[in-house]
Each structure stands twice: as C-alpha cells, then as structure tokens.
Amino acid sequence: MAHQSGHGHGHASVATGHRKLADWIDVRVLRQDGPGQASYWERHRIPYEPEMNVISVLQRMAAQAKTVDGRAVAPVAWECNCLEEVCGACTMVINGRVRQSCSALVDRLLRENPGEIELQPMGKFPVVRDLVVDRGRLFRALERMKAWIPVDGYFDMGQGLRQSQSAQEEMYPLSECMSCGCCLEACPQYTKIELARAEGETDEAWQARVREAYDLGFAGAHAISQVMLFNAHPTGRNNASERLDALTDPGGIQDCGNAQNCVAVCPKRIPLTTSIGRAGRAATLHSFRSFFDR
Amino acid sequence: MAGQRVMIVGGGLAGLSAAMKLAELGVDVDVMSLTPVKRSHSVCAQGGINSVNDQTRQLGDDEWKHLDDTVYGGDFLQHQPPVKEMAYWAPRVIELMDRLGVTFNRTAEGFLDRRRFGGTLYKRTAFAGATTGQQLLYALDEQVRRWKTEGKVRMFEFWDFLGPVLDDRGVCRGCVGQDLVSMEIRAFPADAVVLATGGCGLIFGRSTMSMACNGGAVSRAVRAGAKYANGEFVQVHPTAIPGADKLRLMSESARGEGGRVWVPRRPQDTRDPLNIPLEERCYFLEERYPKYGNLVPRDIATREIFNVCVNEGLSVEKDRQCVYLDLTHISRHELDRKLGGILEIYEKFQGVDPRSTPMKIFPAVHYSMGGLWVDYEKAADGGLRVGSARNHVTNIPGLYAIGECDYQYHGANRLGANSLLSCIFSGLIVAPGLVEWLAGRNDSTKDASESGRLFEQARQAHQERHDALLARSGGGENPYLIHQELGLVMTKAATVVRRNDQLAEAVQKTNELRERAQECSLSDTGRWTNQNVVFTKALVDMFPIALAILEGALARDESRGAHFKPDFSMPSLRATSPDEKRREAEQWCDDFEASTAQWLRTTIAEWDGNRIRLSYEAVDTSLIPPRPRLYGLVGAEVIEQVWKERQAGRAVPGAGTAH
Structure with a gap:
C-alpha cells in the first residue's frame, strides 16, 4: 500500500494510507434458499469504510437485510469463525476466485474490480444455503486416508521420538492445512457429488449412503498431502501402507490430472504438488510391492 | 458403563482431549459443536504451551516454580490444588501431544525447542511455529476422527447447545440441541454433559476471539442454575492488530523471540520508524521493568501500552491508538522459522511486512479467566485426586465444565502459554472423573417413560421459544x-x-x-x-x-490481576528518606493484608432469572501464601523486605494465610 503524504500541520501519516476508494460498495451475491433449489443473483449496497474485508461487508449486509432497491430480504447466510485465516471456514468464490473471505480485503478487491464485489458459494460442494456449502466430503477424505498417528493410547508413555529440524520443517507446512477446500474448488478432476435425502430416511442410512458416494469420488490434493504428512512421521510411518492402499483405491491419486491449480490457490501456500509428486512415486512403488508380495 | 454416554459440548482442545480420553477409557461419547471441530477457536492460539523441561530443570526450574509463577501471575485468586496438578502434569501433556504428531519446532539435535513467555524467567514454552494451537487441535481432531470411524464417538457438528436438561432432583440428564442446518430441535439424553465451549469475547463486540465464542452455552447453563465465577477477570491481550470485524491477535511469542515495544519520544513523530534514532525511542516496558522487560505479565503490559497512549499521549498515530512492536532487528530467516504464521497474518491483513517495518498494535479483549464455577477434590499431596467425580463438576451434578469456559486455573490473570495447557489438562483429567461419576449412576435405572417425558418437555420448551421468536x-x-x-x-x-x-x-x-x-x-x-x-x-x-x-x-473495590481500578490501587512509595520509606512500606503491607483479607475471594455470580446475585468464596492458598505482586512499583524492594520480615516473623510451617 502506498504511503500517504503528510498534510496539514503535522497530521500523522498512516503507513497503510487509506484513500477512500468509493462511497458505496455494491455486492452481487449468488443466493440459494436451500439444497436443490434454483439460485438467483441479488444486489446489496453498503457504505464504504476503510479497512474492510468481505466478512465485515457481509456483517453490514446482515444488519441491513435490504437489497439495493430497498426490498427487505433475509440476511445472506455464510460460514465463518476465526476471521484470521486459520480455521478454514469462510471459503467462497470472490470476484471469480476461490479464497477466504476474512483475508479478502475490500480495497484490494475494488482495485481488481472497481465498483462491485461478486460473491458466490463454492461450486464443488452442495449448497446448504446462499454461501454455505456442505464440505462433509472433504472431512470424509481424512477418514479414508487414516490421517492420524496410530498411537497405542493416551497414557503417559514418555517422550515422543526425536526428530530432526529438517524433518519438522518439511512436515510443518503440510500440517497447516486448514481443510478450507480451495484446492478442491480449483481442481478440474474434483467434481460435485450431491445426493438428496430420501423421505423418511434415517440419519444413519443417509450418512452411510453419502459416505459410500463420497468414497468413490476423487479425494483431492489436501487428502493426498495429508497422506504424505503422516507417512513422513516416525510413528505415522508404521501404517504407511494402509494409507497408500487408500491412495491407490478408486478416487485416489490416479485421478489427479496434474493441472496444478491446487497449489496456486492454496491460501497457506502448502506445497501440494510436491506432495502429489511424492505420493505418486510412493503409490507406484507400493503397487509393485503389493503385486510381487502376493 | 455399557450403554452410558457422555455429551461433550464444544470441540476445541478441552472438548476433544476429553472425548479422546473418554473413548480410550471405554465410554461412548457425543460431541456437539457450532462448527466442524477442526475449525474451533483453539486454532487461533499461536505462541505455545508451557511445561518444565530437562533444560529448565537444570537451570533450577521445577514444577513447583511453574505452579508459583502461575499463581503469582494470577494474583493468587485461583485455588492452588488444581494448578499444582496441572503444573506437575505439564511435561507429560507435552510429551503426549508430541507422540500424537504435533509438529513442534526442534533443536538442532532433535529435541523440542522452547521459547520464553511472559511472567517467567525460564524457557518453558514448546511451540509449533506460530500456530501451536492449530497444530495441537489438529492432533486431537485426528485422534477423535479415528475414534469416530470406530463408532466410539458420534459428531454433531453445526449444532447449537440450547440448554441442559435437569431432572426433579436437579441432576443433569442430558441437553437440548438445535441443528443449525435443518433447525431441528432435539433432546440428547446423556449420563453427563461436559461444557467445553470456550470464552465469551463476543460480548465485547470485537475481540481476538472467534465468532463462535459468544458465551451462549455457558449462559444457558447459568440460566439453569450453574454458578459463574470470577466473571470480572477478563484478559486484555497487550498486542492485537485492530480491524473492522475483529481484533487479530499478535502473539506474545513475537516478544518471546525478542520483539521490542516502543513509541517515539516525540508524540506522533511522523518519521519512518526505522529512521528514528534509538535515543529518541521510548522502550517503555524495558525502561520500567528491567527484570522482565518486554515479557512482563499480560495485565501489566496491557496497562502500560494503554497508559502510554491514553495518558501520556504517545500513541504512534493521532487518530488511532497504537504502539510499535518491533521485530526488524531479527534476521528474516529466524523470524520465518519461528514466527512465520503470525507474521503472515499481519502482512495479509495490514499489507505491511513486519520483518522490515515495525508493527502497530494495541490491546484487545482476549481471554475469560472467569467462567463456570467447578469443584475439585484435593489429594493428600496438595494436588488433585485423579479419578474423582468432583473434578470439574459444576454445582449442577452431572454437568461439567472444562477449558476456557471454567474458572479454575488462571485466577486474576493468565500467563501466556498456560491456556493450551489448562485446556488439554482439564480435558484429560475430567475423563477418569467422569468414569467414577458414571459408575455411581447405576442406581439411577430410570423409568424410561418418565425420562422420556422429561426430555420431551425440555425439547418442547425450546421449540416454543424458537417458534415465538420466528413469529x-x-x-x-x-x-x-x-x-x-x-x-x-x-x-x-x-x-x-x-x-x-x-x-x-x-x-x-x-x-x-x-x-x-x-x-x-x-x-x-x-x-x-x-x-x-x-x-x-x-x-x-x-x-x-x-x-x-x-x-x-x-x-470488587481493589485492583487484582486483569481487574484494575485506579481508585483502589496500592500506590508506589513516595518517600525518599530510608526511614520514611520504611514507614510507608509498613503501612503498604498493612493495607495489602487488609485488602487481601477482604478481596482474596472468588466472586460467585448467580442468575435469579432477572438479575445477578453475588456472593464470595474463600480461595485455597494452602500451598503458596499470597504475597504482593510488585512488578514495576516504586519502592518494591523495601516493600518486599518488610513483607519477608513479616512472613518470617509469623512463619508456621505448612500453614497458609487462608482467612
């Protein structure tokens, strides 16, 4: 951001210098009242304030609950929690690009696209309402990949295994994955799976059916990267082959088309394509071994 | 325990560690959370987690000193037995988290690296970059996911806790929740309910807390008769980045790694901060607190930053209050390795690189030391009896509280890197206690239709409230x-x-x-x-x-920890002559003793349906007698001298000064 030149009598210059970019912010939102229903665009207008992000825009819109032509509407639904880009909740498609709405700063968005901000829900997940989507499939992939350390238990067993600084430095970025889903939204091979709950279907039956459908779909870059994280850990390594089994099952690494979009949109700059490359080699080796060990 | 279930509300560090431990002990668990548990507020904790370790031990540290730092930092307002137990478990808690795969930073030789945090002189704090809370939470989330695939844990994510269900004897028998997607309201029978719902920062509008931290679940327990303790003790973190929607935390680890707080001596000096010569900078924490420097306890740092801006008019900016937090003297590589995560947050939200430009920060509401009143059972060694059903139970039998939503560990002020510890510790220790509680529930073989009515009535009441709101x-x-x-x-x-x-x-x-x-x-x-x-x-x-x-x-007409009332504060000594100073110090100690006798008590708040009723409860200070907290006071050495002489004069071995 540009420095503001000091003016007047010793008026403090603000390092982040805020030039007022507009009086009003127009927001175009793609809304949907519920699963399976038609989506529609709606336009809202709120007063510009300095230092806003998309979250504060949505907060102002909720308090106002009116469209640009003054029609009272229900507030736009969206998901968020930490507002500092570590929880992964507030992912949406903003001005055509998938990202976290907390770190999407209005001044930058207006510079990219003067006049208005456009918000859409992620397209690869079923819409729950408005900007809220169901990312259950993403979390299911972590179960599929056994993304955990298989410890004996939680009693006091003394220290963990010693690890080198370089091993930690390799694992740490992978463990920063906050399951936001940006990599999946950007992936051409990751296609939407949306089921409709049947009339009178029990919770258990519905959940089992959803799991089954999800497990045939592509797991995606985040899950592949988690396999590499746990397989690199000195204890996690002990069930590496189970994870590689999962990775070579349908919906596993072979579905990756190497488009490399994932790494470009990851807000945490996780080296996803490095993980995918390594996973590919590990999976190939694993398949050979399994074949000859039969 | 066959057929018995425990409902845990909240899936942060406390809730998930309890869930995982309970599952291991053979108990079936339900977890209810406003968000997918992986998105809980614990992810925002940055700096680290404290324990005594091999290195500090050889420099003279031990668990007792960790206990002492914690109660001294907390101005003696917490019961000491739970804190003692926590300090003694701390090394094991960190070892467990290491085994679970937390990517803690390492030394060159491969041991856990440690940094120093506020309120202590030892490097006790283990850390995973500057995202320690996130890394700890993920490790627990992974373990709970593992139990979920084995059918031992059921998850109810995107559910709101509407209130506990109490039977006619006042025992908690479950809770009512609402599905945030379908809006269905449902009763959940449970043999115990554990609240692990975190702090209540949203009550202050903007804070460093996440949007889920609205205090709603705790308030619903209070409406049902649970006691709320020490509510007035709210930690204001010294260093946050002001924002329109949130005040984003800038971790204490920035100072732990050498960050320095300063303001230009000339008010609102317009020069580039890096061009302001050293002698024209006021490093006010270092000047006023030479021993702890930038790492004084949080309440002190907060007040000093507030004071320098509000009373001394030295805010860096004219229209907005802030001071510099400066890391520019530390190498980029070192900063990226140890503080990467938080520096990125600053860069992302402020558009300025804190590696080359001093950050601008100001205090923000950060942590609720107060919370639901909970019990404990003291053991002969002064710690807790592990496996006691009394540990962490509220005044409502069967309703437990752990983590930030209880009031147990931090007294009047929390030390940095003690919250992750207290959250995980309270989750781990509540589990064996719940097993004892469940074992004692066999006599309650319930009349199925009667309890069916109880749950239906509770559900109905919440449904009516909901429908009335919509109408x-x-x-x-x-x-x-x-x-x-x-x-x-x-x-x-x-x-x-x-x-x-x-x-x-x-x-x-x-x-x-x-x-x-x-x-x-x-x-x-x-x-x-x-x-x-x-x-x-x-x-x-x-x-x-x-x-x-x-x-x-x-x-509360006194100043204690985070609760600062200048009209009732203990003053610095004014006298210059040694005799006069001595006399003032005697008077100071008299006043301190009188104030302690009156106010070293837990505040208990109860809601009578319309207003708050306050009462007070004695604090167990049997392990470490309270002493004045003298950080930065003029004449501190004389007061300390007088105080020590008095203590020596009346020393009765083993006895505290409990009133």
Whole structure:
C-alpha cells in the first residue's frame, strides 16, 4: 500500500494510507434458499469504510437485510469463525476466485474490480444455503486416508521420538492445512457429488449412503498431502501402507490430472504438488510391492 | 458403563482431549459443536504451551516454580490444588501431544525447542511455529476422527447447545440441541454433559476471539442454575492488530523471540520508524521493568501500552491508538522459522511486512479467566485426586465444565502459554472423573417413560421459544445493532481501566439493552439454516454473562490481576528518606493484608432469572501464601523486605494465610 503524504500541520501519516476508494460498495451475491433449489443473483449496497474485508461487508449486509432497491430480504447466510485465516471456514468464490473471505480485503478487491464485489458459494460442494456449502466430503477424505498417528493410547508413555529440524520443517507446512477446500474448488478432476435425502430416511442410512458416494469420488490434493504428512512421521510411518492402499483405491491419486491449480490457490501456500509428486512415486512403488508380495 | 454416554459440548482442545480420553477409557461419547471441530477457536492460539523441561530443570526450574509463577501471575485468586496438578502434569501433556504428531519446532539435535513467555524467567514454552494451537487441535481432531470411524464417538457438528436438561432432583440428564442446518430441535439424553465451549469475547463486540465464542452455552447453563465465577477477570491481550470485524491477535511469542515495544519520544513523530534514532525511542516496558522487560505479565503490559497512549499521549498515530512492536532487528530467516504464521497474518491483513517495518498494535479483549464455577477434590499431596467425580463438576451434578469456559486455573490473570495447557489438562483429567461419576449412576435405572417425558418437555420448551421468536412481528429492534452497542458499553467500562461510576452506568445501559433485545425482530423467519434467529438467541443470552462481568467488577473495590481500578490501587512509595520509606512500606503491607483479607475471594455470580446475585468464596492458598505482586512499583524492594520480615516473623510451617 502506498504511503500517504503528510498534510496539514503535522497530521500523522498512516503507513497503510487509506484513500477512500468509493462511497458505496455494491455486492452481487449468488443466493440459494436451500439444497436443490434454483439460485438467483441479488444486489446489496453498503457504505464504504476503510479497512474492510468481505466478512465485515457481509456483517453490514446482515444488519441491513435490504437489497439495493430497498426490498427487505433475509440476511445472506455464510460460514465463518476465526476471521484470521486459520480455521478454514469462510471459503467462497470472490470476484471469480476461490479464497477466504476474512483475508479478502475490500480495497484490494475494488482495485481488481472497481465498483462491485461478486460473491458466490463454492461450486464443488452442495449448497446448504446462499454461501454455505456442505464440505462433509472433504472431512470424509481424512477418514479414508487414516490421517492420524496410530498411537497405542493416551497414557503417559514418555517422550515422543526425536526428530530432526529438517524433518519438522518439511512436515510443518503440510500440517497447516486448514481443510478450507480451495484446492478442491480449483481442481478440474474434483467434481460435485450431491445426493438428496430420501423421505423418511434415517440419519444413519443417509450418512452411510453419502459416505459410500463420497468414497468413490476423487479425494483431492489436501487428502493426498495429508497422506504424505503422516507417512513422513516416525510413528505415522508404521501404517504407511494402509494409507497408500487408500491412495491407490478408486478416487485416489490416479485421478489427479496434474493441472496444478491446487497449489496456486492454496491460501497457506502448502506445497501440494510436491506432495502429489511424492505420493505418486510412493503409490507406484507400493503397487509393485503389493503385486510381487502376493 | 455399557450403554452410558457422555455429551461433550464444544470441540476445541478441552472438548476433544476429553472425548479422546473418554473413548480410550471405554465410554461412548457425543460431541456437539457450532462448527466442524477442526475449525474451533483453539486454532487461533499461536505462541505455545508451557511445561518444565530437562533444560529448565537444570537451570533450577521445577514444577513447583511453574505452579508459583502461575499463581503469582494470577494474583493468587485461583485455588492452588488444581494448578499444582496441572503444573506437575505439564511435561507429560507435552510429551503426549508430541507422540500424537504435533509438529513442534526442534533443536538442532532433535529435541523440542522452547521459547520464553511472559511472567517467567525460564524457557518453558514448546511451540509449533506460530500456530501451536492449530497444530495441537489438529492432533486431537485426528485422534477423535479415528475414534469416530470406530463408532466410539458420534459428531454433531453445526449444532447449537440450547440448554441442559435437569431432572426433579436437579441432576443433569442430558441437553437440548438445535441443528443449525435443518433447525431441528432435539433432546440428547446423556449420563453427563461436559461444557467445553470456550470464552465469551463476543460480548465485547470485537475481540481476538472467534465468532463462535459468544458465551451462549455457558449462559444457558447459568440460566439453569450453574454458578459463574470470577466473571470480572477478563484478559486484555497487550498486542492485537485492530480491524473492522475483529481484533487479530499478535502473539506474545513475537516478544518471546525478542520483539521490542516502543513509541517515539516525540508524540506522533511522523518519521519512518526505522529512521528514528534509538535515543529518541521510548522502550517503555524495558525502561520500567528491567527484570522482565518486554515479557512482563499480560495485565501489566496491557496497562502500560494503554497508559502510554491514553495518558501520556504517545500513541504512534493521532487518530488511532497504537504502539510499535518491533521485530526488524531479527534476521528474516529466524523470524520465518519461528514466527512465520503470525507474521503472515499481519502482512495479509495490514499489507505491511513486519520483518522490515515495525508493527502497530494495541490491546484487545482476549481471554475469560472467569467462567463456570467447578469443584475439585484435593489429594493428600496438595494436588488433585485423579479419578474423582468432583473434578470439574459444576454445582449442577452431572454437568461439567472444562477449558476456557471454567474458572479454575488462571485466577486474576493468565500467563501466556498456560491456556493450551489448562485446556488439554482439564480435558484429560475430567475423563477418569467422569468414569467414577458414571459408575455411581447405576442406581439411577430410570423409568424410561418418565425420562422420556422429561426430555420431551425440555425439547418442547425450546421449540416454543424458537417458534415465538420466528413469529415476532417486524419493525422491532435489530439484533446486530444491539450487539454493537453492547460491545461498546462493555469495552468502555470493563476492559483495561475500571471506574465505579462507569461500571454503574454500564450496568444500567446493559439492562436497557437487555430490555430492547427482548423486542428484537428477525429479518429471517425461515426454517432452514436461519443464522438470524441463532444469532438473536445468542445475543439474548449474552446479557446474564455481561451483567456478571459488570456487577462483579463494580463490587470488587481493589485492583487484582486483569481487574484494575485506579481508585483502589496500592500506590508506589513516595518517600525518599530510608526511614520514611520504611514507614510507608509498613503501612503498604498493612493495607495489602487488609485488602487481601477482604478481596482474596472468588466472586460467585448467580442468575435469579432477572438479575445477578453475588456472593464470595474463600480461595485455597494452602500451598503458596499470597504475597504482593510488585512488578514495576516504586519502592518494591523495601516493600518486599518488610513483607519477608513479616512472613518470617509469623512463619508456621505448612500453614497458609487462608482467612
């Protein structure tokens, strides 16, 4: 951001210098009242304030609950929690690009696209309402990949295994994955799976059916990267082959088309394509071994 | 235990460690959470987690000193047995988390690296970059996911806790929850309910807390008769990045790694900070607290930053209060390795690189030391009896509280990197206690139809409240605007500096807002993913807790830890001659003893349906006798001298100064 030149009598210059970019912010939102229903665009207008992000825009819109032509509407639904880009909740498609709405700063968005901000829900997940989507499939992939350390238990067993600084430095970025889903939204091979709950279907039956459908779909870059994280850990390594089994099952690494979009949109700059490359080699080796060990 | 279930509300560090431990002990667990548990507020914790370790031990540290630092830092307001137990478990807690795969930073030789945090002189803090909370939470999330695939844990994510279900003997028999997607309201029978729902920062409007930290679940327990303790003790973190939607934390680890706080000596000096010569900078923490420097306890750092801006007029900016937090003297590589995560946050949200430009920060509401009152059972060694059903139970049998939503460990002020510890520790220790509680529940073989009625009635009551809200006619108050007003009232009256006239006014205003909140109309009356009605309910439930904070602060005429009332503070010594100084110090110690006798007590707030009732309870200080907290006071050495002589004069081995 540009420095503001000091003016007047010793008026403090603000390092982040805020030039007022507009009086009003127009927001175009793609809304949907519920699963399976038609989506529609709606336009809202709120007063510009300095230092806003998309979250504060949505907060102002909720308090106002009116469209640009003054029609009272229900507030736009969206998901968020930490507002500092570590929880992964507030992912949406903003001005055509998938990202976290907390770190999407209005001044930058207006510079990219003067006049208005456009918000859409992620397209690869079923819409729950408005900007809220169901990312259950993403979390299911972590179960599929056994993304955990298989410890004996939680009693006091003394220290963990010693690890080198370089091993930690390799694992740490992978463990920063906050399951936001940006990599999946950007992936051409990751296609939407949306089921409709049947009339009178029990919770258990519905959940089992959803799991089954999800497990045939592509797991995606985040899950592949988690396999590499746990397989690199000195204890996690002990069930590496189970994870590689999962990775070579349908919906596993072979579905990756190497488009490399994932790494470009990851807000945490996780080296996803490095993980995918390594996973590919590990999976190939694993398949050979399994074949000859039969 | 066959067929018995425990409901855990909240899936942060405390809730998940309890879930994982209970599953290991063979108990079936349900977890209810507003968000997918992986997105819980624990992810925001940055700096690290404390324990004594091999290195500090050889420098003279031990668990007792960790206990001492914690109670001294907390101004002696916490019961000491739970803190002792926590300090002694701390090394094992960290070893466990290491085994679970937390990517802790390593030394060159491969051991856990440690940094120094506020309120101690030892490097006790293990850390995983600057995202330690996130890394710890993920490790627990992974273990709980593992138990979920084995059918031992059921997850109810995107569910709101509406209240506990109590039977006619006042025992908690389960809870009522609401699905935030379908809006279904459902009763959950459980043999125990554990609240692990975190802090209540949203009551202050903007804070460092996440949007889920609205205090709603705790308030609903308080409405059902649970006691709320030490509500007035709210930690204001010294260093946060001001923002329109949130005040983002800038971790204490920035100072732990050598960050220095300063302001230009010339008010609102317009020069580039890097061009201001050293002698024209005021490193006010280092100047006033040479021993701890930038790592004084949080309440002190906060007050000093507040003071330098508000009273001394030395804020860096004219229109916005802030001071510099400067890391520019540290190498980029070192900063990236140890603080990468938080520096990226600053860069991302402020558009300025903190590796080359000093950050601008100001204090923000950060942590609730107060919370639900919980019990404990003291063991002969002065710690806790592990496996006692009394540990962490509220005054409602069968209703437990752990993590930030209880009041147990931090007294009047929390030390940095002790919260991750207390959250995980309380989760681990509540589990064996629950096993004992469950074992004692065999006599309660319930009449199925009777308990069926109990749950249906509870569900029905919540359904009616919900339907009535949806049926409100339009044109009433706007819940989002009332929330903003409440935040302003609370921030003005009940944060860094507190004055009785302001607090009394805030109580009145809060009561007015509470009345107005009853008249909220909804802008969404739909029955699907209605965030408007969920927010309105949370807002209405903020008032009992807001009033507990204000009333507690108004009544407490002293300064202790985070609760600072200048009108009732212990002054510095003014005299210059040694004799006169000595006399003043004697008087100071007399005053301190009188004040301790009156105020070293737990505030207990109860809600009678309409207002807060306060009472007080003695604090167990049997392990470490209270002593004055003298950070930065003029004449501290004389006071300390007098104090020590008095203590020596009346020393009775083993006896505390409990009143």
